[in-house]
Amino acid sequence: MRFGSRIAHLHSHLFLPFPLSPPSCPHCKLSHSAAAAAAAASKDCQLKNESNEFLSWLQKKAGVEISSMLSIGNSVYGRSLFASKCIQAGDCILKVPYNVQMTSDKFPSDIEPFLVHDVGNISRLAAVLLAERKLGQNSGWATYINCLPQMDEMHNTIFWSKDELEMIRPSPVYQETFDQKAYIMKEFSALRPALEHFPQTFGDVHLEDFMHAYALVTSRAWATSKGISLIPFADFLNHDGTSDAILLSDEDKKISEVIADQNYDIGEQVMIRYGKFSNATLLLDFGFTLPYNTYDQVQILMDAPFHDSLYQIKSELLQNHCLPRIVDASGFNGSKSSFVIKEVKSASGKGKGIPQALRAYCRVLSATSLEELKALTVEAAEDDGRLARRTLTDRDREIQAHHMLLSLFIPMIRDYDSALKVLESLNNARVGNQLSIRRQMAKDLLKGELRVLQSACAWLTNYCANISASSENAR
Template sequence: MSWLRSRGEDMNSIAVAIGMSKHGRALFAHRPMCAGECMIKFSQDLVLTPEKLPCEVIALLDQANEFTRVSLLVMAEKRKGQNSAWAPYIECLPSFGEIHSTIFWDPKELACLECSPIHRGTGERNALLQSEYREVKKVVESCPHLYDPDVSLEQFKHEYATVSSRAWGQGPHSDMTMIPLVDFANHDPRSRTLFSHADDNCTVVVASRDYQTGDEVHICYGDHSNAVLALDYGFVVPDNPFDEAEIFLEIPSEDPLREIKLQYMAQNNMNTLQDSNGTQTGGRPFTIMEVTSRGGKEVVVPSAARAFARIITSDSLADLEELNRESEVYGVVPFASRPRHDRRKEQRATNLLLALIEAHADEHKRAIQSLEATALRPERRYIAECVLQGELSLLLKASTSEIQRYGNDY
């Protein structure tokens, strides 16, 4: 706060104070505020953006994404020490080892989450970081006056995780920015606190509800599942209302109609995942989540997954042609707008979905049971448990809703 004051900021426009909560550093209201009132307002000069990198660094970067660019800016400012204009803020950023994002978990720890989509997501993120690190090495080796040329991959991952867990898609000139002070606020999925820019030169944060002096001020990092929070931020939320689960459907390689089914799907923009050669694999994941309907909230299997199941369980060319004709009559979502005319054929597709949901649920149960026998440190065991429990809950609800849906259709 003294740093903000020394930079000439109007402290009367900052209605929050920094304190400690059970989750670490946090923001608290230091006076009463009403919903819609400006709680933070300060100069855009305080914000870290990719454009503030030295010109020589910008010239060296080709494909680096904006998180990497801001990471390089933070690394350069760290190297300056107390000579950095952002030194008091940078000293408050997490130290190495304090972020529990799954990108830092070793293979044995990550194996606890093998049945969750976070396992694949973590692998993809680490592959991205390997690629971005090549850009970083090119820069740090070319600019030894700005960086330590021996920056390791693990050090870069820490800087990247620090930035990606704090950067916002804000600002008139940049997609990703780090906003000092604001990023001390903890996450609450129910918060609807708003960021805006009154003009090109200031950042504004508006209260989404009334606050009394001493109330903790939260912001929402996004409507993220625990899997996303664990990967991007290194924490989870109990009973997360935005949790998601996943099932994977695939046309068996031994299916004699496999190529024809793939053609039907391609014609209807239902492509499957591609392998390294660009060939359709015949499989793809589908996300299960809680949605709001006229009857309230319910967990549903996406119609695209049901369409895929109908294609997989078609057992003849004539059956596929019949399914295609039914789809043309109903329109909208290919193969998915209505249950099949033949109840027996619809039951086959439903049974496939139920079997997959049950198999995924059983995997999650076994993974949860095995957590007690693992050597995970407490913070990571808690993250793994919340991710797995949230997904398991959705899978169990999806199984029930799928049975009810079939009964209602017939």
């Protein structure tokens, strides 16, 4: 048995197309009029028919029962799965055989010679999806493909306009969106000669078509033994970051299954966890955010200042000690190092959330002489080989090193604050539904990352104050 996981971050930093948190079941709401009751009954009937038809198609294709406990419904967030029977924790709520999963290994081998360069599994599965879509109702996957969201229903940031992206400019997701779009264009350029050579298979495919198919794969597919797979019915399950239920793959039985982690009453929406993803990942790769995401984090880029007389020596020293480097969508290895900070739960705690490697990096940058750098190298060799992981004996230098982080975080906090104030000021402006959704997603993203930065600042400020106080007491 292996864990199945969503495929975020397979190619760079690299679903369901709606914000996901447990809503009340729309089937259970009381109507306030006869007309509303009739409309609700009609919708329930339509959804029940859709659920029966979809499961009937999938079970016929699979040759086995997929689920007797779940039915398709339509929550305020889009197509979802609801308990059609009482579910107990530990129940197996669905089983989808491998033979009814759309996989990247179905990529047509006869188009390989026409590729400009090799492409990734996401692009391969996107091409498979395009080929099946070209067949229309003649495709054996038509029932599934017809359920997939259209491009205007998706909210991955690659579909945001320039003005919409301005809402999240302070966040690293802003630049990552452009990097991801550049990567997708590169993959499409490699595939294009093959797609054009086989119009009978793919039709007339434009960049927008490929981008849509690519986003469907990144937001819905799972990592499996077949590379990556689109798993019908299972991908209607919405994400709850606190859930312990995940997709499991049984290689012996050749099935993917989900075990309930809690009890569900009839009519409740059933949730699973896609992974421990921040709002940045959820927005970029899946097209939704959570109002409060415990996994929020912020990417921090650091580099020694070029005017530093010890720049070259510091850069070589840091590089030799394998600190993480930035690699962009083109594969260029930059001079900056990348770190991820998470929320520091207590300002007086141990600072868990601020990587030791980041603090070490700043200790190296704070050095003002070759002798200090040599001392750090000797200390690392005598210890476990890791550079500048110990508190500096020179307390003023230790404070200076951590002030470097404060001087980086404080302007970032101001930028986040300003961006959020602009979004708050627009709250009452009349906008279309799509912009309203994306504006809320932008707020969720920025608030989460701001919370992380503020917690880091509080810890750093407290840390420096304690060192300063201990120095005064020592005197």
